[in-house]
Amino acid sequence: MSRLRDEQGMTMVELLVAATLSLVLLTSVLTAFTGFNVTAQRNQELGESQQRTRAVIDKAARELRNLASPTPAQPQAIDQASAYDLVFQTVDPAGPNSGTNTANVRRVRYCLDAATTGDGRLWSQVQTWTTATVPAAPSTAACPDAAWGNQRDVARGVTNRQGGLNRPVFSFNTPVATEITTIGVSLWSSAKPAGRQPADGLLATRVFLRNQNQRPAASFSAASPAHLHLFLNGSASADPEGETLTYKWFDGQTQVGTGITFDYLAPAVGTRQITLKVYDSAGLEGVSGTQAVTVR
Numbered sequence: 001m002s003r004l005r006d007e008q009g010m011t012m013v014e015l016l017v018a019a020t021l022s023l024v025l026l027t028s029v030l031t032a033f034t035g036f037n038v039t040a041q042r043n044q045e046l047g048e049s050q051q052r053t054r055a056v057i058d059k060a061a062r063e064l065r066n067l068a069s070p071t072p073a074q075p076q077a078i079d080q081a082s083a084y085d086l087v088f089q090t091v092d093p094a095g096p097n098s099g100t101n102t103a104n105v106r107r108v109r110y111c112l113d114a115a116t117t118g119d120g121r122l123w124s125q126v127q128t129w130t131t132a133t134v135p136a137a138p139s140t141a142a143c144p145d146a147a148w149g150n151q152r153d154v155a156r157g158v159t160n161r162q163g164g165l166n167r168p169v170f171s172f173n174t175p176v177a178t179e180i181t182t183i184g185v186s187l188w189s190s191a192k193p194a195g196r197q198p199a200d201g202l203l204a205t206r207v208f209l210r211n212q213n214q215r216p217a218a219s220f221s222a223a224s225p226a227h228l229h230l231f232l233n234g235s236a237s238a239d240p241e242g243e244t245l246t247y248k249w250f251d252g253q254t255q256v257g258t259g260i261t262f263d264y265l266a267p268a269v270g271t272r273q274i275t276l277k278v279y280d281s282a283g284l285e286g287v288s289g290t291q292a293v294t295v296r
Contacts, residue, residue, distance in 0.1 A: 053189045053203050056122065056154045060110060060185055063090045067211040068105045076282055077212055078177045079137045083168035084112040084160075086183070087137055092128065099130020111143035112158060112169050120158035122169070122187065125151050159188045159200040178284055179215055183207050214240040218278040218288035224296050230264040232257070234276050237288075243280045250275040266295040 067077045068089040080087035087109045095104030107127040113120060125148035129135050144151035160167040171184035185207070190200035219236035234247045237260075249257040249264065252273050256264055266272055272295055276288040 053155050053158075053187050057185050057187060057203055057205050059154075061205050061207050063108055064088065064183055064207040064209060066091050066093070067209050068103065069211045076178060077209070078180050079107065080109075080140055081170065081172055081175075081177050081180055081183075083166075083170060085140055085143065086110050086170045087140060089134070097128070097130050100132040101130050102132070105134070107137060109140065109148065110154075110169075111140070112160060113143045114161070116161050116164075119156055120161055121153040122155040122158050123151055124154045155187060155189065157189045157200075159190050160186075162200075178213070178282075181209050181212050181214065183209065213280070213282050213284065215284045216240070216243075216245055216278050216280050216286035218276045218286040220274075220276045220288055220291075222274055222291055222293045224294065226296075228266050228269065228295060230266055230272065230274070230293060230295050232262045232264055232274065232276070234260050234262075234278065237276070237278045237286065239278075239280050241280070245278045245280060245286075248277045248279075250277065269295050271295070 068091055077089045078087075079089065087107065089105050089107050092104045092106040096102070097104055106129075109125040109127075110122060111125075112122050115121070123144040125138075125144055127135070127138055127148060138147035138149075139145050158169075160169055167186065167188055169186060171186065172180045173182040174180055183206070184204065186202060186204040188200045188202050216239040217237060218234065219238075220232055220234040221236065222233075223231045225231055232249055234249075237245060237247070239245055245260075247258055247260050247262075248255055249262050251264070251266070256262075264274075272293050273290050274293050275290045278286045
């Protein structure tokens with residue numbers, strides 16, 4: 001029998017090279033896996049942050065759609081309207097209460113704190129009462145303000161004010177609080193401070209205020225049936241909420257009468273500049289166009 005041929009194994013150098021290559025490969029795999037986990041975690045955090053933000057926007061939209069209906073005792077539902085601070089009256093869903101606030105109205109505030117870096121927060125504060133008379137709104141000098149007696153941060157990681165962008169949280173169809181009928185809510189949010197991944201995302205909605213008290217419209221007709229007499233009729237005026245209006249008649253800048261109709265005795269024949277102003281129970285004013293009316 002012939003002897004088996006000797007087989008030599010790997011040298012020490014070859015073993016070290018193989019071990020080094022294996023270590024490099026394992027390190028690369030672990031680095032990629034770690035990076036994947038970090039990215040996945042950040043995306044999950046962003047998703048959770050945006051989900052919380054979405055819930056806040058949905059809640060604010062429901063409260064705005066349930067805005068307190070105008071009444072003589074509670075004529076205006078919007079108390080404050082700015083880019084980062086919104087105060088309004090809405091019907092409390094957890095009612096009725098045991099007092100004389102029969103409409104179960106409460107006051108709600110949403111405000112964004114002044115943080116321009118790090119973790120910006122949107123705060124919610126609530127004022128309730130049991131009296132028929134609506135109390136004055138608490139201070140809004142700070143966000144949140146201790147005058148409300150309660151506070152809750154309803155959204156974190158809000159980045160509207162970060163990076164010098166100053167992106168408004170709230171937008172309105174008009175700067176006049178008594179004429180606001182549409183409110184937009186826009187929240188930029190991120191699970192991480194500004195400047196780190198993932199980038200912030202936008203969640204927004206726009207709400208039409210179906211219960212907001214709107215300005216009445218003034219309109220009138222005029223006739224001169226007799227010498228110096230001018231018959232004025234404001235029955236064409238209307239209020240969007242169907243409220244009873246009060247009427248004031250003006251000749252130039254001078255108020256000359258009141259009432260839905262008015263028989264004006266002019267001081268002389270000629271052309272008079274007549275204007276009608278109407279007011280709802282909240283004091284909102286509607287002004288007609290001026291008519292040049294000839295008095296015989």
